[in-house]
Amino acid sequence: MATSIGSVPKVFTIPSVRDRYETVLARVGTIRNTYAIAPGIYAVGSPTSTSPVLVSANYKLSFDTLRFHLAGFSAWILVLDTRGINVWCAAGKQTFSTQEIVMSLERYRVEQLVDHQQIIVPQLAAVAVSAHEVKKRSGFTVIFGPVRASALQEFVANGNQADEAMRTVTFSMAERMVLVPVEFYLLSRQLLVILLVGVALSGIGPDAFSAAAMFDRGGIFVIITVAAVFSGALVVPLFLPWLPGRQFWIKGLFPGLLVGLWCLWGCDTVLSDFEKAAMALWSVAISSYLAMNFTGSTPFTSPSGVEYEMKRGLLVQCLCAAGALVLWLLSPFVI
Amino acid sequence: MDTFRYIEGAVTLQLDQEACIGCGSCVVVCPHRILYLEQRKAYITNVDLCMECGACQANCPTEAITVDPGVGCAAYIIAKWVNRLLGREIVKGCC
Known part of the structure; x- marks a missing residue:
């Protein structure tokens, strides 16, 4: 879609047959190490300059998990270059980090895209994302979203408030x-x-x-x-x-x-x-x-x-x- | 997560309440919910539930909370030991 920073790819919230097939391959492991998408800005729904900015990793399984939970929702997704690694592991390896967020906000001109200065970052990325450092270096306020993307719509609907369940990891x-x-x-x-x-x-x-x-x-x-x-x-x-x-x-x-x-x-x-x-x-x-x-x-x-x-x-x-x-x-x- | 308990007494998490300013950032980011705020000071409820992810440390503006963070993974630790023997530094991750 056309935006103030140029054309931005719009992504679907429903998995295609290919998405499903590749998810299986990534889970089995055959394509796991190369299952990445291009970093940058993506649009989901019909976002405007007041829509939330969600930050994600460029492992396609992470990105897909996020977008498939955004049906009926409008937002911008800022995909960082985490070398094709999921959010938590990338944070553990310091690639989903304060530095990467500050750089990406600048490189992809997020400031020109939206009127606000807030980004929603997955809670598990907090391992390497210091909210106060991001604020100091970019002016953007980091709001830590829920652990799981499935709770994201509810989180935003509650005025960016998470309950204890949303903030807790599980291992069912x-x-x-x-x-x-x-x-x-x-x-x-x-x-x-x-x-x-x-x-x-x-x-x-x-x-x-x-x-x-x-x-x-x-x-x-x-x-x-x-x-x-x-x-x-x-x-x-x-x-x-x-x-x-x-x-x-x-x-x-x-x-x-x-x-x-x-x-x-x-x-x-x-x-x-x-x-x-x-x-x-x-x-x-x-x-x-x-x-x-x-x-x-x-x-x-x-x-x-x-x-x-x-x-x-x-x-x-x-x-x-x-x-x-x-x-x-x-x-x-x-x- | 109450069904999962790991080894007791191994965790490196420490909180210096003198330095704590009660901002509550650590309480927000902890994925095991073992931190809480009372009268503008953070407290640890059950230190043995800590997995040493390091999120609290990264988000503490006054370095009041410290932990030796890392990846709790056998393959990673074997690689670390091998590297120590060989004097190498690069650890290839497992995930």
Whole structure:
């Protein structure tokens, strides 16, 4: 649409088929690192010089979440260059920042676009956006909007007032589940290497190397490893509030132990005692590690806490994995 | 968020009430709602619920509230440890 600062792209508030398809790909992880839009000013609805200015990140998933919650609403959206990273993570990396806002307000001539000097910034960006600094350096007043874009219309209708719920982060079942696919995607390459190495090691025996042993033992190794990965990367996020322990590496022990118990009591016909113990330790190590890795996806783990638990968790995981390796390699020579 | 409790006694959040001017900015930005204002002074309700995001510190005009902020992510911390060993500085983020 034509404005006082030139032509501004107008965006829809309803997702297209392509938007939906790309959202799935971004959630799975394939296009996640390149899913960005051009920074600048966008219009939603029919904004005027008195309409609110909403600030967003240039990760398309963030931008889409915002615009799809603005049906029937008129506003300007100022998209910062956050290198295609979402609001909270970009603030953590100091790209959704005071500096970036001050620069963007100037570069995109927001002062000429609207009559007021207020911008609505997502609350989670407060990690790197100092309202008083923005005011000092640009003259614009930062109003911290709600945590979630879904509450934005209500927030504005209430005269830019947020209730406690709007200001609080949550981590519901749905919010946890949406994070699972990308965990698997990011893991896939390392997992493939581990599986290949594990299968190759499974062939080592008294007669140097046996292809038959490689397939038999290697096959079981693959099944147990995949089960352990599901324990750590799916079961842990799913049952997070109910798994015992505060530390994530401890939470991860339990589903890994279940897989381990299955090895100990369910694999009599195919595994020796050494191998059963090896696979039990292995599944516990994998599940515990992946659970610990999930700390990065939650909105309540503090870096000090994660560092604290990693010093303990990594030690246990390494000991379990080393024990598993020794037992697995020794087994063919013992029997 | 009451269903989620993380490790106790690990958090670096500190509030200097002498320096606090009672502007309430920290109360607004805290995503875990552990700060409140009473008679123009900020108070911390439950420090163990803090995730050290650093929003309060960034928005305190008098540096009364301090925290060692960062990303609570295992991959990030491993990268940090490796870098300390190798003497490198750049940490590639995970999100």
